[in-house]
Amino acid sequence: SNDPLVVFTPSGKRGHFPTGTPILTAARQLGVDLDSVCGGRGICSKCQITPSYGEFSKHGVTAKDGALSEWNSVEQRYKDKRGLIDGRRLGCQATVQGDIVIDVPPESQVHRQVVRKAASARAMVMDPAVRSYYVEVAEPDMHTPTGDLERLGIALKEQWDIDDITAGMSVLRKLQPVLRKGKWTCTVVLHKGHQDTVHRILDIHPGFDETRLYGLAIDLGSTTIAAHLTDLRNGTVVASSGIMNPQIRFGEDLMSRVSYVMMNPGGDVKMTNAVRTALNALTDTLSAEAEIQPSQIMEAVFVCNPVMHHLLLGIDPVELGQAPFALATSKSLSLHVADLDLTSMNPAARVFILPCIAGHVGADAAAVALSEAPYEQDELTLVVDVGTNAEILLGNKTQVLACSSPTGPAFEGAQISSGQRAAPGAIERIEIDPTTKEPRFQVIGSDIWSNDAGFDAAIATTGVTGICGSGIIEAVAEMRMAGLLDSKGLIGAPEQTGTTRCIPDGRTHSYVIHDGTADGGPLITVTQGDIRAIQLAKSALYAGARLLMDEMGTDTVERVVLAGAFGAHISPKHAMVLGMIPDVPLDKVTSAGNAAGTGARMALCSVEARTSIEKTVREITKVETAIEPKFQEHFVNANAIPHATDPFTILRS
Ligand code: FES
Structure with a gap:
């Protein structure tokens, strides 16, 4: 072909394009990942690219000055108003004039790879269900009698290749004033789940709206609820928080909560209300911490075990308490926030609940598999x-x-005499000397080993308040290795173990980890009951x-x-x-x-x-x-x- 050659990095995708083709168009045709929120109107600057000139034997391209069109007035206007890094161009404005290598910087890639923090890092590709799109809508005229929503649909099809849209009453009510206020331009927030055939308009704003959209990833456990407020453009977690599940007062574990429902008619409703109220409070905390508006939260995704799942949905969980443990549904669910009374987000926000595997194996297991x-x-x-x-x-x-x-x-520190949640002051590491039987430990908030005799200054601020889940596991294992416990799990008497740290406790014995005299803190022991719970x-x-x-x-x-x-x-x-x-x-x-x-x-x-x-x-x-x-x-x-x-x-x- 005589047309100029365009090579994109880092993807290496290449193709020939007629002179005058915008870089954004070339990228689209080659399937190069170049972002755009305004559809090429020089408003959003998401399409930024860096042209490279000079010899590029590696890519087989020699690009000369002039291989891209001159800096234009739209780019100038953008640079004056918002600033543009030197060397960057707007991909929707710059056009092909000769052979050229174009680099797409990471922030211009929509499906940016987000590397997880966890050890078994699996890259995650951004492909959220909720995204915003800027569109220019045709004005109505007397001769073509179509509705504003229909013309918005045509605009989305032409400008974004988005086919089917639907809008609920709240959007329909604001559609006309928004379009007129934006002088027939608007930004629509669309949602399309993995099983949806249509895009649902969640919200609409006049003109180009840059409000960031967020989502909540929620791990709804029987003991704790953990939530991550996540930026839907790049997957960054902007705030995380955890609270105790308030359903604990109705029963510590799943089966006791199911029996609570069996014994107390209406108990399921109480537990449903309790968890929903807690979720709203947790959402408020996260929005405040990240300094965002609740209306910016557009989706919440839940993982939970089957009993938590049914109680969240307001479904009586009794069937999950008896064979054959039938779920109301094991499929994933796509819902509206109002279905769950989640009031601390955008009122149009969506909820997605991962599928359950079986009556005892929930969406949390599915999430672990994922x-x-x-x-x-x-x-x-x-x-x-x-x-x-x-x-x-x-x-x-x-x-x-x-x-x-x-x-x-027990593994979460509950049902353990000195047990507590993992928080500053909790013992998380323990070693017991097999000869002297003396313990030393580390508390959360300090990485220095301490014992009753010598104290790290950091501990002085947190104190030693209890033992967390990982601490109790180490304590029991260390006690066994130091010969303080026999294989049945019985704590020996002082005469048997040779240490006065094994103190009589009723008809059994307890082992003193920390006597509290050095810091005036609580006595922290591992009791026979603790060992039984861990066993x-x-x-x-x-x-x-x-x-x-x-x-x-x-x-x-x-x-x-x-x-x-x-x-x-x-x-x-x-x-x-x-x-x-x-x-x-x-x-x-x-x-x-x-x-x-x-x-x-x-x-x-x-x-x-x-x-x-x-x-x-x-x-x-x-x-x-x-x-x-x-x-x-x-x-x-x-x-x-x-x-x-x-x-x-x-x-x-
Ligand atoms: Fe929005 Fe280029 S696509 S500025």
């Missing part, structure tokens, strides 16, 4: 999301199995994993991923000494952080991720722990520390 992608692994990978209910996935490229196991809230929790977790291994026909796994709000903080060695997870080499155990929350954020930022998880969920084989007799057997066998089914590999090494 984030950790066991179905993409070569190695047989066990993913455990540790919470009040543990979500367990086992699989590789060939097959993925899932179950959930009722561990109870029950870890046995349930291990039995669930074991059941999936039976089902898969294997005795070993190749890799373990510890996930969960505090999963990232669990020490692999201590988890294995305790017998929480099957034995694997320690370097094969990794932490994934809050995988369910990450999965929620991926679904919030990507419609494609929603399609993918819907498909994956259908392919996952569910294993029901509650009715499987083997589960009970594994549970009993796993009670010892470490458990009876595996040798004391760690203790020996």
Whole structure:
């Protein structure tokens, strides 16, 4: 072709275009990722590009000055008003005049890759369900009697290739004044979910509106609710916050909440109201922290276990308390915020709830699958999301199995005598000297080891207030390794253990971690009851994993991923000494952080991720722990520390 050659970097896409073709048009035709909110009208500046001149043998292009059109008045106006980095051009204004290499900077790429913070980083592609578009709408005239909405539809088709639109009453009511105020230009906020055939107009503003749009990714757990306020243009989390689930006062774990409903007619309504009120308060907190308007929040994505799911939706969860554990629906849900009484967002905002896998395996497990992608692994990978209910996935490229196991809230520091949430002052690391039986510990907020004798100054500010979930796991494992506990989990008397830190406590003994005399703080001990609670929790977790291994026909796994709000903080060695997870080499155990929350954020930022998880969920084989007799057997066998089914590999090494 005699037409000039245009090469885009970093994509390497190239093509010949007639002289005078705008760079934005060339990019569109080649499928190059170049952003545009105003549709090429020189208003939004999202289409910025950097032309390169000189020799580019690598790209086979020699570009000379003049290969792009002259700086034009639209660009000048933009630069005067808003500023433009030197060397940058507006891709919608600059046109092709000769062979040229065009670089698309990251901020001009719509599907910008967002790298996750977590260890098992999977790149996330921005493809949100909610986006805004600037359009110029034809004015009405006497001869073509069409409505404003119809002309807006034509404009969206012509300028953005968007086909079907629908608008609710709130949009229809403001459509006419908005179009006239904007002199027949407007910015529409459109929503299209992964199963929608039409774009829904959520909101409309006169002229070009640059208001940023946000979404909420919410991990609704039985004990805690964690939410991430996320910028829908680039996936950045602008504020995160967590609160206790107020339903706790109706029952600590899932089954006690279901029984509360069975015993108290109307109890489900109370719990539904409680969680919705908490969600509104949490949303207010996040908006205030990020200094945004509630009206900027356009979508909320939820992941939760089946009982939380039904209570959020206002569905009576009793069927989930008895075999065959039928869900009202296992499909993903696309709703309006008003359906859930979520009043602290834009009144037109949407809600997306990830699909559930089965009656005991919820959308939280689906989110973990989305984030950790066991179905993409070569190695047989066990993913455990540790919470009040543990979500367990086992699989590789060939097959993925899932179950959930009722561990109870002990791993989250609840039901533990000195237990507390992970917050400054909580002990999170413990070591016990096997000879002297003396402990030393680290509290959250300080990375210096302390003990009763010597105190780090940082602790003076936070104090030592209790033990968090990862701390209690280490405490029990260290006690076992120091010989303070026998394999049945009994704490020895001072005569047996040789330390006065083992103090009589009723008919049993407790171990003193911190006596509080040095700092006037509380006495912090591990009691026999604490050990029992941890034994029950870890046995349930291990039995669930074991059941999936039976089902898969294997005795070993190749890799373990510890996930969960505090999963990232669990020490692999201590988890294995305790017998929480099957034995694997320690370097094969990794932490994934809050995988369910990450999965929620991926679904919030990507419609494609929603399609993918819907498909994956259908392919996952569910294993029901509650009715499987083997589960009970594994549970009993796993009670010892470490458990009876595996040798004391760690203790020996
Ligand atoms: Fe909006 Fe170029 S596309 S300024």
